[in-house]
Amino acid sequence: MALLFITITMNFQLQTKGCVGCVETERMGLLQLKSYLNSLLIPKGEIFLKSWSHDDRSGDCCHWERVKCSDASLGGNIVHLSLNLLQIQSLNLSLLHSFPQLETLDFSSNWCNHLFDPIHGYKSLERLEKLRTLDFSGNRFNNSALPFLSAAMSLRTLNLGSNELKGVFPPNGLVFPSSLQVLNLRRNQLSSTPKGYSEICRLKYLQELDLGSNVLTSMPYCLSNLTRLRTLDLSGNQLNENLSSFVFGLPPALEYLSLLDNNFNGSFSFNSLSNHTRLTVFKLSSKVGMIQPQSETSLVPLFQLKMLTLHNFSLGNTIHGFLVHQHDLIFIDISYSQLTGAFPAWVLQNNTRLQTILLNNNLLTELQLPKIVHGLQVFDISSNRIHDSIQEDIGLVFPKLRYMNFSSNYFHGTLPSSMGMMKSLLMLDMSFNGLSGLLPKTFLSSCYSLKFLKLSNNQLKGEIFPEYADLTSLAWLALDGNNFSESLGEGLLKSKNLTLLDISDNNVSGSLPLWIDRMSSLEYLYMRGNQLNGHFPRQLQNLKLKVIDISHNSFFGSLPRNVEFPILRELRLQNNEFIGSIPDALFEAELLEVIDMRNNNFSDMVLNNVAKASNLGVLLLRSNSFETHIPEKLCQLSDVGILDLSQNRFKGVIPSCFSEMSFGAKKYDSNMSFDPVEGFSQVSFSQSWSYTSAINLDDDFGYGAQRTPAIIVDFLTKRRYEAYQGDILRYMYGLDLSSNQLSGEIPVEIGSLQNIVSLNLSSNYLTGSIPDSISKLKDLGSLDLSNNKLDGNIPPVLADLNNLGFFNVSYNNLSGEIPIKGHLLTFPERSYIGNAHLCGLPTNKSCNPASVPEPSGSKQAKEEEEEGDDVIDMVWFYWTCGAVYITTTLALSAILCVDSRWSREWFYQVDPLVRSFARK
Ligand SMILES: *[C@@H]1O[C@H](CO)[C@@H](O)[C@H](O)[C@H]1NC(C)=O
Ligand SMILES: *[C@@H]1O[C@H](CO)[C@@H](O)[C@H](O)[C@H]1NC(C)=O
Ligand SMILES: *[C@@H]1O[C@H](CO)[C@@H](O)[C@H](O)[C@H]1NC(C)=O
Ligand SMILES: *[C@@H]1O[C@H](CO)[C@@H](O)[C@H](O)[C@H]1NC(C)=O
Numbered sequence: 061m062a063l064l065f066i067t068i069t070m071n072f073q074l075q076t077k078g079c080v081g082c083v084e085t086e087r088m089g090l091l092q093l094k095s096y097l098n099s100l101l102i103p104k105g106e107i108f109l110k111s112w113s114h115d116d117r118s119g120d121c122c123h124w125e126r127v128k129c130s131d132a133s134l135g136g137n138i139v140h141l142s143l144n145l146l147q148i149q150s151l152n153l154s155l156l157h158s159f160p161q162l163e164t165l166d167f168s169s170n171w172c173n174h175l176f177d178p179i180h181g182y183k184s185l186e187r188l189e190k191l192r193t194l195d196f197s198g199n200r201f202n203n204s205a206l207p208f209l210s211a212a213m214s215l216r217t218l219n220l221g222s223n224e225l226k227g228v229f230p231p232n233g234l235v236f237p238s239s240l241q242v243l244n245l246r247r248n249q250l251s252s253t254p255k256g257y258s259e260i261c262r263l264k265y266l267q268e269l270d271l272g273s274n275v276l277t278s279m280p281y282c283l284s285n286l287t288r289l290r291t292l293d294l295s296g297n298q299l300n301e302n303l304s305s306f307v308f309g310l311p312p313a314l315e316y317l318s319l320l321d322n323n324f325n326g327s328f329s330f331n332s333l334s335n336h337t338r339l340t341v342f343k344l345s346s347k348v349g350m351i352q353p354q355s356e357t358s359l360v361p362l363f364q365l366k367m368l369t370l371h372n373f374s375l376g377n378t379i380h381g382f383l384v385h386q387h388d389l390i391f392i393d394i395s396y397s398q399l400t401g402a403f404p405a406w407v408l409q410n411n412t413r414l415q416t417i418l419l420n421n422n423l424l425t426e427l428q429l430p431k432i433v434h435g436l437q438v439f440d441i442s443s444n445r446i447h448d449s450i451q452e453d454i455g456l457v458f459p460k461l462r463y464m465n466f467s468s469n470y471f472h473g474t475l476p477s478s479m480g481m482m483k484s485l486l487m488l489d490m491s492f493n494g495l496s497g498l499l500p501k502t503f504l505s506s507c508y509s510l511k512f513l514k515l516s517n518n519q520l521k522g523e524i525f526p527e528y529a530d531l532t533s534l535a536w537l538a539l540d541g542n543n544f545s546e547s548l549g550e551g552l553l554k555s556k557n558l559t560l561l562d563i564s565d566n567n568v569s570g571s572l573p574l575w576i577d578r579m580s581s582l583e584y585l586y587m588r589g590n591q592l593n594g595h596f597p598r599q600l601q602n603l604k605l606k607v608i609d610i611s612h613n614s615f616f617g618s619l620p621r622n623v624e625f626p627i628l629r630e631l632r633l634q635n636n637e638f639i640g641s642i643p644d645a646l647f648e649a650e651l652l653e654v655i656d657m658r659n660n661n662f663s664d665m666v667l668n669n670v671a672k673a674s675n676l677g678v679l680l681l682r683s684n685s686f687e688t689h690i691p692e693k694l695c696q697l698s699d700v701g702i703l704d705l706s707q708n709r710f711k712g713v714i715p716s717c718f719s720e721m722s723f724g725a726k727k728y729d730s731n732m733s734f735d736p737v738e739g740f741s742q743v744s745f746s747q748s749w750s751y752t753s754a755i756n757l758d759d760d761f762g763y764g765a766q767r768t769p770a771i772i773v774d775f776l777t778k779r780r781y782e783a784y785q786g787d788i789l790r791y792m793y794g795l796d797l798s799s800n801q802l803s804g805e806i807p808v809e810i811g812s813l814q815n816i817v818s819l820n821l822s823s824n825y826l827t828g829s830i831p832d833s834i835s836k837l838k839d840l841g842s843l844d845l846s847n848n849k850l851d852g853n854i855p856p857v858l859a860d861l862n863n864l865g866f867f868n869v870s871y872n873n874l875s876g877e878i879p880i881k882g883h884l885l886t887f888p889e890r891s892y893i894g895n896a897h898l899c900g901l902p903t904n905k906s907c908n909p910a911s912v913p914e915p916s917g918s919k920q921a922k923e924e925e926e927e928g929d930d931v932i933d934m935v936w937f938y939w940t941c942g943a944v945y946i947t948t949t950l951a952l953s954a955i956l957c958v959d960s961r962w963s964r965e966w967f968y969q970v971d972p973l974v975r976s977f978a979r980k
């Protein structure tokens with residue numbers, strides 16, 4: 061059963077399925093099963109046991125969860141046994157012989173890798189003569205399990221998806237029962253056979269075949285002879301044949317054909333499908349290049365599609381063709397396909413039952429709406445080049461719209477007030493356009509279903525939100541990068557469930573209203589880059605905030621001494637005018653991961669009690685007015701990976717205890733989750749039509765799951781590196797103490813910061829020599845010791861630092877020959893100048909004592925050099941972050957939105973749960 065779209069709320073409520081009219085079954089079998097489960101499953105099989113203990117009429121297993129019995133009046137017996145999700149690592153098949161009437165065995169998702177039968181051997185399943193359905197998906201069986209399965213000769217349905225089968229398809233050693241109707245081998249590592257007779261040729265009754273996510277390179281031989289095959293999923297393989305001849309070889313009765321994510325190249329003609337009269341679902345995309353549509357004759361295809369997915373087609377304006385003859389479509393996804401010209405409104409006009417149209421990432425330039433009222437629910441034309449205003453009557457045309465994504469186009473003008481008629485609108489993304497003007501009153505007061513509203517990066521203005529606003533369901537609101545002004549309006553209070561509020565980069569002014577502490581659901585507050593002022597808004601302490609970003613405003617005064625943010629993770633106060641001391645309480649907050657207070661006038665740090673379990677990973681205090689010693693207590697913040705104390709007037713020595721801080725030695729929990737996702741995963745869109753299949757087709761993950769995270773990713777990644785440190789800190793480690801008044805020697809212990817990537821101690825009064833121990837910092841990419849009073853030689857061992865991309869020791873009192881070998885070869889003269897007694901390449905001063913020493917640079921030059929270096933170092937630093945940022949972004953997108961293996965696996969894991977337990 062494949063529902064097209066399901067909700068992915070993880071709802072594990074157990075329902076004891078009533079088992080009417082159960083009778084005593086074979087005692088022996090039950091007791092065995094019971095003790096077997098007892099011995100194996102009690103620690104992990106809680107789900108099973110819960111309902112069991114509920115209803116433990118000893119022996120009457122028909123009352124058990126996961127067991128179904130046949131009709132009592134016929135002398136009932138166990139016919140259906142589910143032993144899934146119990147983490148049974150090995151299965152003794154002998155046990156099953158106590159259930160001779162078994163028709164269905166669901167042994168999915170157990171992570172099992174060992175099948176055995178000490179009594180009956182490979183032949184054991186042969187004795188279960190009534191066994192029709194065997195679900196072994198989601199285990200770790202390799203080909204050694206196949207001989208057991210070959211004995212199950214009465215099977216109709218065999219599911220071996222997500223196992224570790226290797227070799228060719230069909231797997232050697234697997235003898236299929238000729239009665240097989242459904243075969244699922246998805247997510248294994250099966251490859252193509254050379255042409256020739258194969259097992260599969262015998263399967264005259266096969267109706268459904270899922271070979272998705274394997275490594276096939278050509279179509280399995282004999283497929284075209286399977287005249288009853290109606291479902292075929294070959295997505296996620298490496299098929300690279302000539303598409304036209306490939307399609308020609310497809311079996312004739314196909315209804316569902318997925319060729320997504322293969323290596324097809326070259327051209328494709330829909331005419332080649334025209335004889336597949338029953339085709340209703342068609343999906344095609346290529347991973348390796350664009351597919352060219354072939355010019356088509358006026359042949360009228362014999363099929364009427366309900367669902368069409370095409371990616372990576374270079375369509376241009378040729379979307380016409382076969383599509384003109386379709387009028388039953390429910391779902392269209394033609395994205396990443398270079399579609400040009402006007403939005404094809406005729407598709408909507410022709411297909412009045414259409415519910416979803418996704419034309420994102422094309423080259424459309426105009427949006428003309430159909431001249432009818434249409435029941436469309438999901439509409440995505442994001443990332444095109446549409447240069448229009450939004451048609452005034454859009455709310456009349458699409459009154460049932462639930463998801464609307466027009467982001468990243470060139471829409472201008474105002475948001476039409478007719479949008480107030482979209483009472484079902486759940487999610488609206490209009491970000492990155494040129495919209496201007498006020499938000500229409502009808503919109504703000506009538507779209508009460510709206511949960512996610514993103515209007516970032518437009519030129520919208522007015523108040524956020526005036527009192528008439530009534531968006532009661534709103535959970536996410538992103539209005540950043542607009543011209544909203546005035547102070548916040550009380551209309552926001554109507555959105556009682558608001559979790560995330562982002563009004564960064566607007567012109568909101570004044571102090572934060574007191575009533576903000578009544579927004580009790582608020583967890584993420586971004587207000588960066590406005591004209592807010594006043595003292596630190598104490599009322600925020602009454603909220604359960606995880607992120608506070610009020611950076612780049614004009615807040616002033618000192619922080620309240622007893623700030624209390626028990627669950628705060630990020631505190632961003634940089635670029636304000638705060639003074640005084642950084643309160644103790646912040647260092648006691650155990651969940652805080654990021655403190656950014658750069659560019660303020662803080663002058664003191666109270667560090668009485670540092671949280672034992674501090675999670676602080678990023679502490680940025682650059683450019684404040686500290687004049688103290690660096691407090692040794694700081695070293696107790698042992699998780700810190702990025703510490704920036706530069707451009708202050710810290711004095712005294714560098715505490716040697718810095719070596720106790722992590723700077724990457726401690727790996728961060730990978731469970732630092734992107735919480736906002738939680739909210740989003742609740743949104744999904746159900747279609748009224750679904751393709752019915754015994755195979756759990758990928759469609760199950762539907763729109764809600766695959767699409768919405770893209771928005772989250774965008775939400776989370778659009779910011780600059782600062783905003784990203786929260787995550788970067790897992791990859792990027794650095795210590796910046798530059799431009800202070802630190803004196804004394806560089807502590808030898810610095811050599812224990814083994815994972816540090818950037819070290820900047822420049823522009824201080826450091827003396828002594830460069831410790832050899834720096835050569836132990838194997839990951840060091842940037843080392844700046846310039847503008848100090850260091851003397852002695854440059855330790856030759858520094859040549860071992862293979863990752864060094866920036867190196868500067870200029871303007872010290874270093875002497876001797878530059879150890880010009882290894883990686884040190886790559887740095888220019890400016891890395892070394894201003895050291896009167898340094899000689900050898902790349903300086904032009906010979907180490908031959910006979911040559912005349914050159915005068916060192918003037919003060920003026922030194923000043924310039926200093927600035928230059930600083931810039932370079934920071935550029936390098938940020939660049940590194942940028943690289944990490946990109947990686948992170950990619951990783952994230954890959955995880956969350958791209959159709960990646962990971963996401964499939966994840967959803968795959970979720971899916972069985974949903975199917976097993978949310979079934980009502
Ligand atoms: C497997 O089950 C059979 C029948 O219940 C039993 O006799 C045998 O001892 C079991 N073997 C193992 C290794 O558990
Ligand atoms: C297959 O799995 C069995 C049981 O776990 C194991 O003993 C065997 O080594 C595996 N064979 C291969 C080729 O991985
Ligand atoms: C497949 O069908 C073709 C045409 O009907 C026939 O010639 C061929 O022998 C069949 N192949 C097998 C392996 O049955
Ligand atoms: C693909 O196959 C079709 C039909 O068999 C043929 O006309 C076309 O030339 C082939 N294209 C390539 C690139 O081989």
Ligand SMILES: *[C@@H]1O[C@H](CO)[C@@H](O)[C@H](O)[C@H]1NC(C)=O
Pocket residue numbers: 331332333334335
């Ligand atoms: C479709 O069937 C007609 C009539 O049998 C045949 O002439 C034509 O070649 C077939 N087209 C394709 C693409 O198989």
Ligand SMILES: *[C@@H]1O[C@H](CO)[C@@H](O)[C@H](O)[C@H]1NC(C)=O
Pocket residue numbers: 384385386387406407410
């Ligand atoms: C679909 O629209 C096109 C363009 O308006 C028209 O030519 C065609 O006849 C329509 N098809 C159907 C099935 O209504």
Ligand SMILES: *[C@@H]1O[C@H](CO)[C@@H](O)[C@H](O)[C@H]1NC(C)=O
Pocket residue numbers: 532533534556557
């Ligand atoms: C707010 O959230 C709660 C809990 O999730 C929910 O029960 C309630 O219906 C929501 N309120 C609105 C107006 O959406």
